[in-house]
Structures are given as structure tokens and as C-alpha cells.
Amino acid sequence: MAISINGQPYDVPKDARVSLLDLLRDTLDRPGTKKGCNQGACGACTVLVDGERILACLALAAQYDGRSVTTIEGLARDDSLHPLQALFVEHDGFQCGYCTPGQIMSAVALREEFERGSPSGVSPDLQASPERSRAEIKERMSGNLCRCGAHNGIIDAIAAYVSEDSL
Amino acid sequence: MTQPSDKRSVPNADNGLKLNRRTMLAGSAATIAVAALSGAATAEPAPGLSDARDPLVRSPGGLGAARPRRDGPLKVRGEARFAAEHTFPGMVYGALVFSTIARGTIRAIDTEAAQAAPGVVFIMTHENAPQLAPPEPFYSSPTGMAGSSLPVMQDASVHWNGQPVAVVLAATQEEADHAASLVSVAYDAADAVTSFEAATAGAEVAKYAGRDLQYVAGDAEAALAEAAVSVDLEFSTPRQNHNQIEPHAVTVAWQDGILRMHDCTQGVDLSAITIAKVFGIAPSDVHLTAEFVGGGLGGKTLWQYHILAAAAARLAERPVRMTLSREGVYRICGGRAPTRQRIALGAGSDGRLTALIHTGTTVKIAHNAMTEPFIDASEHMYRADAMHLEVRVGTMDMLANTFMRAPGSAVGTFPLETALDELAEKLGIDPVELRIRNEPDKDPTTGKAFSQRAVVEAYREGARRFGWQRRSGKRLGRREGEWLVGTGMASAYYPYKRFPGGAARITLTSDGKALVEVAAAEMGMGTSTATAAVAAERLGLAYEDVDVRYGDNTLPGSLIAAGSQQTAAIGASLTAAHAALVAELAALVPEGAALHGQPAEALTTLDRSLVLAANPAERISFADLLARSGRTSISAEAKAPPPAEAKEWSMHSTGAVFCEVKVNAITGELRISRISGVYDCGRILNEKLAASQFRGGIIMSLSMAMMENTHFDERNGRIMNPSLAAYYMPAHLDVPEIDVAWTGIPDPHAPTGARGIGEIGMNGPSAAVANAIYDATGQRIRDLPITLDKLM
Structure with a gap:
């Protein structure tokens, strides 16, 4: 029984109540993934499971046996920031930094969703590939709350990220 | 008078002022709106500016540069430990x-x-x-x-x-x-007393921060009764919670x-x-x-x-x-207390206020000293012939209410600025013009001179950026399909504060670097980034060569990130520590070396050197000085002087906010489509961080207008929506792109010329939204939040 977290295997916890979030933060001492509400309302705990975004607070760790989890700590390569991390710094997409890991993980998956052509609630056409517009980004990021008010910078960073072809 | 002669700086006070004029209104969107200023009211220096002895007030050097946050890489990697x-x-x-x-x-x-x-x-x-x-x-x-x-x-x-x-x-x-x-x-x-009515029956005039929340000048009720035009309105604001993530x-x-x-x-x-x-x-x-x-936000x-x-x-x-x-x-952990407020304004047909009445009630607990001081904008924003301002408070058996971003003024500017809009309509005067006609030439309640105030420029620049259409008593709202579109404006206000207790230590090392240590707090404002920039300018070092330690009670000082005053408190502490460091360095100057025998007051620091202020060519480098005295470092620590400036002057920040809203005629759904804010807060120390502070306040104020409400069960005193799923605050889709700008005129009496920017954004937008909703729909909503059921 093992969960792959940022490429390393970890034992599934014996206590079935342990969420993926508490496994990361408490058991494994990887607190980059944040706990803002523990009930799926704020998005601070967003991680990727096999490339798709989920809320780690609503996920029981035991369900993720054999799955591959990527957290904020697994995004940068050694000394260099992931392109989206660098864009968050450049566009000042945060203040306190607590919602930031969730915003970034959510946006990494968002780009994949654009590339797959997945529509959102504001996409006018379910068949056509969605436009990479601010309205689409804001809709797709509305599950990640920020209280400091860095929203404009966050969307600026993500807009730059999803429009870059070379990444 | 000390004068830096760094090439980035300007050599005299006159040129310094011109520089300030050129750089003012540098907007966050990198728009330099210079020509826009029409006959600006405060092109003249504020009283005392020519006497200001702090060279950084006139010659900011690299201050203001849009540097990224120093802790940015740690935060985006998830490596910042909370x-x-x-x-x-x-x-x-x-x-x-x-x-x-x-x-x-x-x-x-x-x-x-x-x-x-x-x-x-x-x-x-x-x-x-x-x-x-x-x-x-x-x-x-x-x-x-x-x-x-x-x-x-x-x-x-x-x-x-x-x-x-x-x-x-x-x-x-x-x-x-x-x-x-x-x-x-x-x-x-x-x-238990758990209802607002019961708690405020027999409420008494509140004491707050050592004074009564009451101001009476003349007979405001009589003036109101006799006024050519008047409004007399009731408002309420709900409980709110900080909800730091x-x-x-x-x-x-x-x-x-x-x-x-x-x-x-x-x-x-x-x-x-x-x-x-x-x-x-x-x-x-x-x-x-x-x-x-x-996230702090007061909580x-x-x-x-x-x-x-x-x-x-x-x-x-x-x-x-x-x-x-x-x-x-x-x-x-408590939140903001609810308020019920009355605003009554009387004016002559020329729009000059003859009566300003702002009274109301709020609640607190018996065991704290925190009453929402919601009259503070009314004390300092507008002249009026007669005034009656008063906060009464009752006690309730509830969780302690507390400070939340812009305590008092956040919920006090909403009724004040809405009532002015209603008065402007009755008078047939444009709301911007009405405010300009009531611009005071000195503090309306204290009579003190303003340290610096350019709110009229903020009105004019805000109106220009937004494309404000002047109006004279008639709504200009229009319909676009099923959306009703309207515009509104309001003033922003926040007091200058500097709490006592500031101190800092500066250590220079022989490798040409400096360490600044302050027991300051950081919850997202960019404390270390701004502090490093100010220290670098003051020390004559490169920004990159200054390290900042903070967030530890064993460091010097008792600083607090509250009241938008920590930057001013750190600024004053750095000035004091710098003077102490110069004295330490002066004592090291060996015999025979340049500057030997010069009094410390004649010296300053520039280009990694101790220099003669009157002639910076006479200098000795830090490296030389340390090497020749056989040291690898030198350290000095000093306390900031008591905040006398706020006693001598009327010091506060102001601004102007303009917004456009869309209200769905069928569902009542409210959208903020455009908003511009222009602020007069003294020197801006980092354009990038400042823009984020202003926007953060604006977003929380829009949120206050549209959705925030802590539901309190008056039967049992329990909060009914203790959850981010049931307490509404803005998601990305609710937040428009926000245009912000500032005058950038330094306050000659604030440390480094900067007055503080953390809370003023919170004041004004909620009223601008309410006024725009009226323009769009003809409905005046005076009870927050303005949820769609109230617009149906």
C-alpha cells in the first residue's frame, strides 16, 4: 500500500479518518499544502492527483493508494521556480501567501483543462475549445479564495501562464 | 540641513518638489498621468515642507520602485512556514x-x-x-x-x-x-443580553483610545431644521468577520x-x-x-x-x-461589531454644509475597550457650520468584538458618503463638486493645519481616469439588455497613526552589507521588502545589500502591524537607528583621515561611505572605516521618538473612488464592472506592493457592500454561519480589474514622507457601490449588505 507524493512512495495511514491533507501536513511534515477551512470551501489545499486538481481536505488518504499526488513542493525543479510560480512573483499574485499554493496548483491543472478542451460554466459552446480569456480563468479559479485581495495579480499571472505556448 | 548628492537624487528642495510633481499619479497600470492635473490645489508645498529635515522626504532615490516581494519565492514554493x-x-x-x-x-x-x-x-x-x-x-x-x-x-x-x-x-x-x-x-x-435592541437601550457615549466619541459644535439640529436643503437618513451595517485564509x-x-x-x-x-x-x-x-x-486584517x-x-x-x-x-x-476570535447610524446633512442652496449630524449606536463586550469609532471620517473630511458627531455603545453577552480592517471608518464612511450623494441629488449639484465645495482649509474639528492634503486632486484625477459624467440632480443610469448600469463615487479617508514603541538595530559589516532588525510583523503587506528599500536609501547601500529580520519578539522595538502605521513606525525607527549608527561611525574616524573631528550631526551616509553632508566628496568608505578600526562590523540601535507629529498637525490620508455597477433587472444580481481609486497617502514606497494594498482594501469594501454578513442568533448569542461555505466573500469571478493610482505627494511630517496605505482602500467603495446602484436602479439601499433580494 503506497501513495506516490511528488515521486516518492509513502505508506497509506492506518487511521482511515486521516485526510490526504492531514497526511501531508501532520504525518509527513509537508505543510506547503494549506488548510484554510477543512471543508472544501476555500481551495487552499488544492493538489494534483494524476494531473487533476482535487481538494486534499475532502480526500481520505486511504483512497489514494496507488495514485500519484503532486503538491506545491513538487512543482519547482531544484533551484528554478516552475514558470507559474515565477509569474506569481512577477505579477504580485499574493500577499500573505497562505492561499498561494492552492491557487498555483489549481492553475496548473486549469491549463491542462484548457489543453484538453474542457468547457467551464461560462463557456458559450460545449463542443468548441474554450477561449483562454480572463472570464474563463476567473470562473475556473473561483474555487480558490483569497482574502488579502490579490485577485488581480493572481489572474494576471495565470493569464500569462495559459497564453504561453512554449511551456 | 543634510543633502544627499547621489546622482539619482535632486540637489535642492525646489527640484525635489518638481520631481514629486512629475512622478505623482504614477498609476498601478504603469500609466503616468501627469498632464491630467488641472490647477492642482496643493502645488504649493504643505506648511513646513521647506523645513523638513529628512532628506528622503525630498529626495526619495530608489524609493517607490516596483520591487517584487522578498519572500515571494518561499511563498510560491510552499516553503514559508506558518x-x-x-x-x-x-x-x-x-x-x-x-x-x-x-x-x-x-x-x-x-x-x-x-x-x-x-x-x-x-x-x-x-x-x-x-x-x-x-x-x-x-x-x-x-x-x-x-x-x-x-x-x-x-x-x-x-x-x-x-x-x-x-x-x-x-x-x-x-x-x-x-x-x-x-x-x-x-x-x-x-x-443574557443577546439582542442589539436590549444591549443599546440606555447606551452611553463611548470612550475609545482615551477620548469620548463625541463632538458638538453649534446647534446642528437647529441648523438642520433651517437648512435650505437637507437629508436625514438611517443606516445599518452588520457584523463581519476577518476570515483570514x-x-x-x-x-x-x-x-x-x-x-x-x-x-x-x-x-x-x-x-x-x-x-x-x-x-x-x-x-x-x-x-x-x-x-x-x-492574513491579519486586525484579527x-x-x-x-x-x-x-x-x-x-x-x-x-x-x-x-x-x-x-x-x-x-x-x-x-472576534469580528467587527454591528452599527446603526443616522446621518443628517443640511446645506444652503450653494451646497455649503450648514449641519452635519452623524450619530449612532453599536455594541461591545464589557471586557474590552473596543467601540467601532464610526464618526472619524465625519470629524475630518468636510467643513460644516454646525456638527454633532456621537457614538453610543451598549454591552452584550457575546464573543469579543474587535478591530477589523479600517475599524470605524469602514462602516462610518458608508453612510456619510451615501448621504452626500443623496444631498447632491437634492441640490442638483454634481457629487464631486459638492465635496469640493465643502473641502475644509483646516481640520474641521481640531482646527489644526493639515500636514499635507490633496484630496481635490484625487477627485479630479479619479474623475478623469474613470470618465466621470457630471450630473445635476438626475440619474444617468442606462439599460443594457437586462442589465441596469449606473455609476457612483465616494471619498476615502483614513487617519495617520504612529504608535509609540518603535525601535530598530542596524548592523554594518565589512563586506559592505547591512542587517536591519525590527520586531515588526508581516502578514502580507511586504514589510521586509519596504523596510529594506527605506534602509538602503538611508544607509547609502544597494537594496540587495540590506537584509531584514523581523517577526521575533527578541528583536528591537514593540511594533505592531495595525492602524496602517507600522511602515511609519519602522521609518521613524530607522531614522533614529541611522543617526545612532552615524554617531558610532563618526567615533571610529581615525586621526588624519577625512572627516576626523566632524560632529556626527554634520555627517550622513551615502554610496557605502560616511560623508560630510554639506560636501559629500569628503568621505570615508564603510570598508575603510571598519578595517582601520580593526572591526568586522558595527551596530547601532535606537528608539523612535514619540509621535509628536500627529499632535501638531492634522494628519490623514484621503482618496476618491469611482465605480460602475450592473444590476440585473430580472434577478437582482449585482456586478461591479469598473472601479478606479486615487489615493493621497504621502510617499509610496513600492508601487507594486502599494497597488496590492489599495486593491485589497477595495475588494474587501466591495465585499462589505455586496455580501459580508456574520449571522448572529439574537435568541442565544451564537454565530449561525461559522464557515467559509456560509459566510460569503468574493471569489475571482466577483472581482473586477481594479484601477488604482496615487498622488505620491510626500507628507513632510511623516517618516520618509509615507502615511500608510493598508486600510484606506476599505473606505469609500461600499458607498460608491450604493450610489452607483441608485444611479442604475433608483433604489437607495441603506442596510448592508446589498444582497439581490433587496434589489428585486
Whole structure:
């Protein structure tokens, strides 16, 4: 029984109540993934499971046996920031930094969703590939709350990220 | 007078002013709007500017540059560790049990089942809690940092619905939470005051920050009755909660007699002093750090959970991590109190105010010193022949209300600025013009001269950026399909403050670098980034060569990130520490070297050197000075002088906010489509960070207008929506792109010319939204939040 977290295997916890979030933060001492509400309302705990975004607070760790989890700590390569991390710094997409890991993980998956052509609630056409517009980004990021008010910078960073072809 | 002659600086005061004029209104969107200014009201220097001795006021050098946050890479990597993310060997997890009555006593508390639950290490109730002194709340003593003075778990009494009645420590958070659910408590309930009406019957004039919240000049009621045009309006604002995304948390350990705390606090030193007094230990026996705080907004102070975690840790002899659940934050960390306000304005047909009445009531608890001072904008924004301003307060059995971003003025500017809009309509005068006609030439209530004030320029520039259409008593709103579109404006106001207690230490090292140390707090404002920039300019070092340590109570000073004043307090501390450092350096100058024998007052620092202020060509480099005196470093520490400037001058920041709203004619849905804010806050120290501060305040004010509401059950005093799922605040889709700009005119009496920017954004947008809704729909909504049911 093992969960792959940022490429390393970890034992599934014996206590079935342990969420993926508490496994990361408490058991494994990887607190980059944040706990803002523990009930799926704020998005601070967003991680990727096999490339798709989920809320780690609503996920029981035991369900993720054999799955591959990527957290904020697994995004940068050694000394260099992931392109989206660098864009968050450049566009000042945060203040306190607590919602930031969730915003970034959510946006990494968002780009994949654009590339797959997945529509959102504001996409006018379910068949056509969605436009990479601010309205689409804001809709797709509305599950990640920020209280400091860095929203404009966050969307600026993500807009730059999803429009870059070379990444 | 000292003058830097750095090539980036300007050599005299006159040129300095021209530079300021050229750089003013540098907008966040990199738009330099210079030509826009029409006959600006304060092209003349404010009184005293020519005498200002701080060279940085006139020659800011690299200040203002849009530098990215120093802690940015750590935060985006998820490597910034917050309070609940530190560990100690043997650490256990805490969970709290909250009372379910508003007032009364605990008849019995049964912890047997919890004690037997897996993983449980220790349970603390009033029956075994240690004896503790009551904490000192803010404004009750110079060092008070607590939310209330209620004793913590000292007897069986219950003072609010949600009070902690038991602490459970267990090996894991899951085990602690489960065991807490097994604690059973029986209460004897007593009569409680839990309704606003009951609490404010017989309410008395409030005292706040050492004064009565009351100002009377002339007979305002008589002037109102005689006024050619008048409005007399009632408003209400609800309870609100901070909802910092980081829930309050602390990780504590007692190590060799030292209480070690990893905390989230807006004042590391004051939190340490306050908890030291509770435990009867010396403040030096507390080591409290808070390098990263996940949002403060006024609410990250010292609450009961800190004390309970430390007490339980001591009894259990185990380190404790206490992370409040989101519900826990609502139960024990207070928010903004509700208000009911009256604004009555009387004016002549020329629009000049003859009467300004702003009165109302709010509630607090008996055990704090915090009344929402909602009249402060009315005290300082407009002239009027007669005034009556007054806050009355009653006490209620509830969780302590507390400071929340722009306490007082956030909820006070909403009615003031809405009433002005209504008056402007009745007068047939454009709302911007009405405000300009009532611009005071000195402080309306204190009579003091303004240290610097350019709100008229902010109105004009805001109107230009937004494309404001002048109006004269008629709505200009239009319909686009099913959307009703309207525009509105309001003024912004926030006082200048600088709390006592600032201090800083500067250490220069022989490698040409400096370390600045201040016991300041950082919860997202960019404290280390701004501090490094100011210190670099003052020291004559490159920005990259200045390191900043903060967030640790063992560092100098008692700084607090509150009241938008920490930057001013740090600025004054750096000025003092710099002067002390220059004196230390002067004493090192060897005989025969340049500058030998010069008094320290004649010297300053520039280009990594100690220089003669009057002739900077006469200099000796720091490296030389240290090498020739056989040292590898030199350090100086000094305290900031008391904040005399705010006693001498009327000091406050102002601004103008313009917005466009769309209201759906069918569903009542409200959208903010455009908004511009222009601020007059003195010098801007970092354009990037400042834009984010302004926007953050604006977003919270839009949110206050549209959605925020802590539902309080007046039958039992319990908060009914203690959850981010049921307390609404903006998501990305709710937030428009926000245009912000500033005058950038330095305040000659504020340290480094900067007055503070953290809260003013909060004041004005809510009224601008309400005024725009009227323009769009013809409906005046005077009770916040303006939810869609009120627009149907």
C-alpha cells in the first residue's frame, strides 16, 4: 500500500479518518499544502492527483493508494521556480501567501483543462475549445479564495501562464 | 540641513518638489498621468515642507520602485512556514470544546469518555487549569494585545456562546477532534443580553483610545431644521468577520523555563508581553516568532487559544500545536461589531454644509475597550457650520468584538458618503463638486493645519481616469439588455497613526552589507521588502545589500502591524537607528583621515561611505572605516521618538473612488464592472506592493457592500454561519480589474514622507457601490449588505 507524493512512495495511514491533507501536513511534515477551512470551501489545499486538481481536505488518504499526488513542493525543479510560480512573483499574485499554493496548483491543472478542451460554466459552446480569456480563468479559479485581495495579480499571472505556448 | 548628492537624487528642495510633481499619479497600470492635473490645489508645498529635515522626504532615490516581494519565492514554493507548521519533538495536537450557552455556569463537565478515547494525552477544564492572570486587551494598557480581559478558564462561569470550556490534547488532530466531541457539559444558563435592541437601550457615549466619541459644535439640529436643503437618513451595517485564509494557530513548548511560541500575530512583542503577564513570567521568558502570518486584517492578536495551548502544554509537559478549526475561529476570535447610524446633512442652496449630524449606536463586550469609532471620517473630511458627531455603545453577552480592517471608518464612511450623494441629488449639484465645495482649509474639528492634503486632486484625477459624467440632480443610469448600469463615487479617508514603541538595530559589516532588525510583523503587506528599500536609501547601500529580520519578539522595538502605521513606525525607527549608527561611525574616524573631528550631526551616509553632508566628496568608505578600526562590523540601535507629529498637525490620508455597477433587472444580481481609486497617502514606497494594498482594501469594501454578513442568533448569542461555505466573500469571478493610482505627494511630517496605505482602500467603495446602484436602479439601499433580494 503506497501513495506516490511528488515521486516518492509513502505508506497509506492506518487511521482511515486521516485526510490526504492531514497526511501531508501532520504525518509527513509537508505543510506547503494549506488548510484554510477543512471543508472544501476555500481551495487552499488544492493538489494534483494524476494531473487533476482535487481538494486534499475532502480526500481520505486511504483512497489514494496507488495514485500519484503532486503538491506545491513538487512543482519547482531544484533551484528554478516552475514558470507559474515565477509569474506569481512577477505579477504580485499574493500577499500573505497562505492561499498561494492552492491557487498555483489549481492553475496548473486549469491549463491542462484548457489543453484538453474542457468547457467551464461560462463557456458559450460545449463542443468548441474554450477561449483562454480572463472570464474563463476567473470562473475556473473561483474555487480558490483569497482574502488579502490579490485577485488581480493572481489572474494576471495565470493569464500569462495559459497564453504561453512554449511551456 | 543634510543633502544627499547621489546622482539619482535632486540637489535642492525646489527640484525635489518638481520631481514629486512629475512622478505623482504614477498609476498601478504603469500609466503616468501627469498632464491630467488641472490647477492642482496643493502645488504649493504643505506648511513646513521647506523645513523638513529628512532628506528622503525630498529626495526619495530608489524609493517607490516596483520591487517584487522578498519572500515571494518561499511563498510560491510552499516553503514559508506558518504558525501551525512548526514542530517540536513529542508535540501533541489540541482541540477545543465550545460552550453552547451565552451566559451562565458549568454545572458539570464529564470528560471520562474523552479521556478514554484513543490517543488522548491530557484534558484541561476549569477544574484543573492553572491559575492565570486575566489578559490585558488592546487600548487597556500600552502593551495590551488581547481581545478581552476575561479570565481564561479560571472558574465555571460562561461569558459567551462559544467560549472554550475544555482543551483536549491527543497524539493526532483526528484523535483530539474525536475526543473533544465526547466531552459532555451541563450548564445552568443565566439571563443574557443577546439582542442589539436590549444591549443599546440606555447606551452611553463611548470612550475609545482615551477620548469620548463625541463632538458638538453649534446647534446642528437647529441648523438642520433651517437648512435650505437637507437629508436625514438611517443606516445599518452588520457584523463581519476577518476570515483570514490561515485559521488562527499556535505551536507552543516550554523549554528550560522559556515559553517558545510559533504564532500568527500582528504584534510579536505585544503578544509576548501580554501572555507573559498572564503566566506571571518575565516577557524575556517568552520567545515568540511569527515570520509568516496568513492574513491579519486586525484579527491576529492574542486570543484565548494561545493561553489555553500554553497552559495545557505546561500541565501536560508536552509541546502543543493548536490549530483552530474554521468554526473555532468564529467561536473565539472576534469580528467587527454591528452599527446603526443616522446621518443628517443640511446645506444652503450653494451646497455649503450648514449641519452635519452623524450619530449612532453599536455594541461591545464589557471586557474590552473596543467601540467601532464610526464618526472619524465625519470629524475630518468636510467643513460644516454646525456638527454633532456621537457614538453610543451598549454591552452584550457575546464573543469579543474587535478591530477589523479600517475599524470605524469602514462602516462610518458608508453612510456619510451615501448621504452626500443623496444631498447632491437634492441640490442638483454634481457629487464631486459638492465635496469640493465643502473641502475644509483646516481640520474641521481640531482646527489644526493639515500636514499635507490633496484630496481635490484625487477627485479630479479619479474623475478623469474613470470618465466621470457630471450630473445635476438626475440619474444617468442606462439599460443594457437586462442589465441596469449606473455609476457612483465616494471619498476615502483614513487617519495617520504612529504608535509609540518603535525601535530598530542596524548592523554594518565589512563586506559592505547591512542587517536591519525590527520586531515588526508581516502578514502580507511586504514589510521586509519596504523596510529594506527605506534602509538602503538611508544607509547609502544597494537594496540587495540590506537584509531584514523581523517577526521575533527578541528583536528591537514593540511594533505592531495595525492602524496602517507600522511602515511609519519602522521609518521613524530607522531614522533614529541611522543617526545612532552615524554617531558610532563618526567615533571610529581615525586621526588624519577625512572627516576626523566632524560632529556626527554634520555627517550622513551615502554610496557605502560616511560623508560630510554639506560636501559629500569628503568621505570615508564603510570598508575603510571598519578595517582601520580593526572591526568586522558595527551596530547601532535606537528608539523612535514619540509621535509628536500627529499632535501638531492634522494628519490623514484621503482618496476618491469611482465605480460602475450592473444590476440585473430580472434577478437582482449585482456586478461591479469598473472601479478606479486615487489615493493621497504621502510617499509610496513600492508601487507594486502599494497597488496590492489599495486593491485589497477595495475588494474587501466591495465585499462589505455586496455580501459580508456574520449571522448572529439574537435568541442565544451564537454565530449561525461559522464557515467559509456560509459566510460569503468574493471569489475571482466577483472581482473586477481594479484601477488604482496615487498622488505620491510626500507628507513632510511623516517618516520618509509615507502615511500608510493598508486600510484606506476599505473606505469609500461600499458607498460608491450604493450610489452607483441608485444611479442604475433608483433604489437607495441603506442596510448592508446589498444582497439581490433587496434589489428585486
